[in-house]
Amino acid sequence: MEIESKTGKLTIRLAALEDAPDIFALIQDAYGDTRKYLSRDPGALKETILDLEDKIKMNKPLIFVIEKEGKIIGTFRLKKKDSEIILARFGIDAEHRGKGLGKEIMAFIERIAKELGAKKMTLETYESVPYLGKFYENLGYRLYDVKMHNGENIQFYEKEL
Numbered sequence: 001m002e003i004e005s006k007t008g009k010l011t012i013r014l015a016a017l018e019d020a021p022d023i024f025a026l027i028q029d030a031y032g033d034t035r036k037y038l039s040r041d042p043g044a045l046k047e048t049i050l051d052l053e054d055k056i057k058m059n060k061p062l063i064f065v066i067e068k069e070g071k072i073i074g075t076f077r078l079k080k081k082d083s084e085i086i087l088a089r090f091g092i093d094a095e096h097r098g099k100g101l102g103k104e105i106m107a108f109i110e111r112i113a114k115e116l117g118a119k120k121m122t123l124e125t126y127e128s129v130p131y132l133g134k135f136y137e138n139l140g141y142r143l144y145d146v147k148m149h150n151g152e153n154i155q156f157y158e159k160e161l
Contacts, residue, residue: 110159
């Protein structure tokens with residue numbers, strides 16, 4: 001699937017086994033930035049390349065990559081639960097952050113969710129990472145719960161599609 005963004009043409013596709021090292025590096029970079037706001041490492045940083053390969057093989061959750069000019073610049077995961085899609089591990093490499101790309105990709109992700117039959121999309125963020133909640137709220141997501149998990153407040157967001 002291709003989309004035209006402010007920064008050029010992007011290809012969004014399901015991850016292949018050979019993408020695992022690039023996805024791993026991207027997640028380490030994207031989630032490494034959140035480390036300074038937390039009392040512990042985010043769970044995303046504990047995932048190994050072998051874990052990723054297993055998930056790609058099983059297609060659970062659906063792992064996508066975002067490419068620009070043949071280079072993986074982003075990733076996200078979707079899991080369907082009844083009429084809901086759960087978005088997880090959405091990350092864009094440092095070079096492409098802050099350029100409005102996240103907003104454009106989220107609109108595309110929401111279209112994918114609708115095509116998969118979802119009526120609602122949900123996601124979680126860390127309360128202590130100030131820019132995350134604001135990003136999703138600006139896209140129309142509503143904070144519906146906050147729960148303590150492993151010493152961190154986790155915010156739960158939802159949006160009707």
